[in-house]
């Protein structure tokens with residue numbers, strides 16, 4: 001096997017950071033305003049403009065996990081309520097439901113789109129179901145017509161986990177605007193990054209107001225206004241909130257990242273399509289093309305490695321790629337594979353067969369806009385060699 005040791009390790013999900021971000025963070029440091037301040041306000045305005053909503057409908061927080069958690073609390077979801085979600089997601093989606101006090105219920109995914117299957121959602125609705133948390137997996141929009149119809153029929157709060165899907169659209173409408181809440185992540189590997197960070201987009205201004213209070217200990221005024229130059233303002237604790245506010249240093253990065261969201265998207269689209277073409281003749285399952293009248297965010301490019309056809313196991317393939325200095329990911333082992341959820345809810349992977357199979361076969365390849373054409377060719381070569389001459 002040819003190990004190109006002289007080539008640098010291609011880190012999976014490494015972000016593209018521009019000089020503007022570096023200058024803006026430096027400016028924040030020099031101004032000594034590090035906490036929640038004018039840059040967070042500007043990032044919220046820019047984000048709202050990108051999504052075509054009012055700034056009164058968004059609230060910046062310090063992660064998507066926080067966004068999911070306080071969205072549920074702001075919607076009044078808690079103990080005794082059931083919340084349906086997908087088994088093919090990051091632990092954060094399910095943990096946020098648990099932290100709200102509600103009981104998570106899983107509905108399996110569609111094997112092609114890897115998104116929650118509306119028929120499975122329907123099958124899991126009980127008299128206790130209060131909310132539906134969907135994930136636009138890999139950046140591909142869920143079947144929103146069917147899911148919105150179900151949410152309306154059963155009076156469910158609809159929360160969109162848009163951690164992969166900032167640029168995603170479905171039938172001309174942007175993700176995060178279908179549900180009562182859209183929750184976004186700006187974690188380092190995401191399409192727009194702030195290091196750690198998140199955003200809530202809520203249809204109701206009341207929900208946003210409550211979320212903002214919940215994100216800062218339940219205080220009636222935020223720290224920026226408290227210490228502004230128009231005099232000291234008392235604050236009052238109106239409920240027991242959390243410490244989920246975003247810092248200006250984070251927003252300083254996000255403002256410029258958001259400014260390049262579309263050029264980065266175009267670059268990822270080119271990489272995604274290059275992989276689609278390059279692997280057409282291999283015995284792996286490629287992602288299905290984006291559905292008609294939708295926009296995919298191209299957050300993840302995933303191959304399914306089925307040992308029966310490839311004669312190499314998924315885990316061996318991961319090792320082979322790593323040995324060839326290509327960072328790869330697994331999104332995700334299905335939620336019921338993890339001991340905590342098995343112990344707590346009695347979930348078994350076999351009960352969600354589509355998510356189980358995907359989780360055991362999937363491999364994510366690098367799609368960062370930082371990849372050069374040479375990097376992309378290196379990934380393609382490594383995939384081909386790992387599969388044909390393992």
Ligand SMILES: Cc1ncc(COP(=O)(O)O)c(C=O)c1O
Pocket residue numbers: 062063064065066089090092093135161163164184185186187196197198
């Ligand atoms: C689908 C999904 N939901 C939620 C999260 C949590 O995001 P954050 O790290 O910003 O809390 C992630 C992050 O990896 C994710 O992929």
